[in-house]
Amino acid sequence: MAGTTIAAVARVNAGDTAWMLVATALVLMMTPALGLFYAGLVRSKNALNTFMMSTGALGVATITFAVVGYSLAFAPGNGFVGGLSLTFLSHVGFAPRAGTEIPQLVFFAFEAAFCIITAALVSGAVVERMRFGAFLIFMALWSILVYPVLAHWVWGGGWLQSHGTLDFAGGVPVEMASGFSAFAAATVVGARRDYGRQALLPHNAVYVLLGAGLLWFGWFGFNGGSGFTVGHPGVLAFTNTLLAPACTLVVWFVLDLLRGGKVTAIGAATAIIVGCVGITPAAGYISPHWAMALGALAALPSYALIMWRPRTRLDESLDVLGAHGLAGMTGILFIGFFAQRVWNGHGNGLLYGHPGQLLWQALAALAGPLYAFAATFVILKVLGLLMPLRAPALEQSMGMDVVEHGEQAYTDGEGAILLSYEDVEQQQSGAGAAITSS
Numbered sequence: 001m002a003g004t005t006i007a008a009v010a011r012v013n014a015g016d017t018a019w020m021l022v023a024t025a026l027v028l029m030m031t032p033a034l035g036l037f038y039a040g041l042v043r044s045k046n047a048l049n050t051f052m053m054s055t056g057a058l059g060v061a062t063i064t065f066a067v068v069g070y071s072l073a074f075a076p077g078n079g080f081v082g083g084l085s086l087t088f089l090s091h092v093g094f095a096p097r098a099g100t101e102i103p104q105l106v107f108f109a110f111e112a113a114f115c116i117i118t119a120a121l122v123s124g125a126v127v128e129r130m131r132f133g134a135f136l137i138f139m140a141l142w143s144i145l146v147y148p149v150l151a152h153w154v155w156g157g158g159w160l161q162s163h164g165t166l167d168f169a170g171g172v173p174v175e176m177a178s179g180f181s182a183f184a185a186a187t188v189v190g191a192r193r194d195y196g197r198q199a200l201l202p203h204n205a206v207y208v209l210l211g212a213g214l215l216w217f218g219w220f221g222f223n224g225g226s227g228f229t230v231g232h233p234g235v236l237a238f239t240n241t242l243l244a245p246a247c248t249l250v251v252w253f254v255l256d257l258l259r260g261g262k263v264t265a266i267g268a269a270t271a272i273i274v275g276c277v278g279i280t281p282a283a284g285y286i287s288p289h290w291a292m293a294l295g296a297l298a299a300l301p302s303y304a305l306i307m308w309r310p311r312t313r314l315d316e317s318l319d320v321l322g323a324h325g326l327a328g329m330t331g332i333l334f335i336g337f338f339a340q341r342v343w344n345g346h347g348n349g350l351l352y353g354h355p356g357q358l359l360w361q362a363l364a365a366l367a368g369p370l371y372a373f374a375a376t377f378v379i380l381k382v383l384g385l386l387m388p389l390r391a392p393a394l395e396q397s398m399g400m401d402v403v404e405h406g407e408q409a410y411t412d413g414e415g416a417i418l419l420s421y422e423d424v425e426q427q428q429s430g431a432g433a434a435i436t437s438s
Helices: 002-010 014-041 044-074 104-125 132-145 147-155 171-189 205-227 232-260 265-279 288-311 320-338 355-386 393-398 400-405 421-437
Strands: none
Touching: 014 044, 014 104, 014 205, 014 265, 044 104, 044 132, 044 147, 044 400, 104 132, 104 147, 104 171, 104 205, 104 320, 132 147, 132 355, 132 400, 147 171, 147 355, 171 320, 171 355, 205 232, 205 265, 232 265, 232 288, 265 288, 265 320, 288 320, 320 355, 393 400
C-alpha cells in the first residue's frame, strides 16, 4: 500500500496540483459571490433569504455530490449515467485522475465546486416566494438526478462525449442546465404575489455589481482550471475569460444606450455574467479573437430575452434562463462553427472544415436543456405533492427573511431587535383579521 501511494504521488504534477487547488478555491468563492449578486437584485425584505439559498448549496450540494453525485458523473457506467463504484468517495485518493496529473481528490473537490454553484444558480428563478426547506430538499434531489447526469454526458464518458461533443467548462451541465431548470422551476412554483402588479426592483445595485465582479474573478478558476493543467488549455481559457466578458460589457452598454439612453448598473453586472457564461463552454477551444467575437455575440440574444421576459407571465425572477441558459447555448453552438484544432488540440468546427462538429454541438444544445427542464419539472411536481413549495401571499408580503429565518438583512438603523417567530405569528394573525374584517 505504501509503495502504491508513493508511486501515485510520483506521477502527480506539483505545479498542476497547486494551480488546481487555487482554481477550486476560486470556484467555491463564486457561490457566496452569487449570493451577493442575487441578494442585491431582490427587495430588501428578501435579501437574507436569497443569500441563504446560495449558502444552503454549500452544505447540501457538497454532501450529495460526495455521497453519490460524483460517482454518477464520473464512475464507469453507460452512455446515460455513471455507476456507483465511487460512492462516498470510494477509491478516490492521491493517485492521478485519468487524463490529468492531479490527484483524484483534487479533481473531486474542483468538480464538487461546480455542482455547488450550479445548484445555487437555480434559486434565482424562485426567490421571494419558495420555502427554504423545500428548496433545500429540491437542491439535494437536483444535484443527484440532474447535474451528475449532464456532467456524465459531456465529461464522464457519456454519449455526447463519446461522439466528440466539446464542452470545456460547463455549457451543458452548468449553464444550460441551470437556465432551463430555472425555467421549469419558475413554471411549477409560479409567480410572486406582486408580479405584474407593482415594480419588483433591485434594492442594492452596488451589491449586484460587487457580486458580478467577484463572480468574474472566480470564473478565472472556473474556466482556467478546466484545463487541469498550467499548460496551454488553461492559459488559453484564462485569457479568453478576460476578453469575452469585456466585449459583452461594451456591447451591452451600446444596447442600453440605444434602448433607453442610459447605461444601467444592473445591465452592466448582467453583461459580465452573460460574457462569462458564453465563453465557458468554448474557453479552451477557440482563439482569443474568436473569444472576443463570442463575447459580443452572446450579448444580443440574452439582452433580447431579458428585456422581453418581464412582459410575459413567467416570473423567472432573476433571469437565469436569459443570462445562463441562452448564453450557454450560444457558446455551445459557437464551438461548432469556430473551434480550431491548432488552439485546442481536439477538433475543428464548420469554418475550419468539420461540419460534423456543429451537428453534435447542436444536439447537445437540444438534449441538455430538454433533460434539465423535464427532470426539474418532475422533481418539483412530485415534491409539491409532499409539501408546499411556496409561501402564502401573506408571508410573501412580510418578506421571506423574517418568515423563514427569524432574521433580517437590515434593521431600522437604530439596532432594533429582530422579530421572533412569535411576533411573526402575531403579525400574521393581526393582518389576517384585518383582511377578514375589510
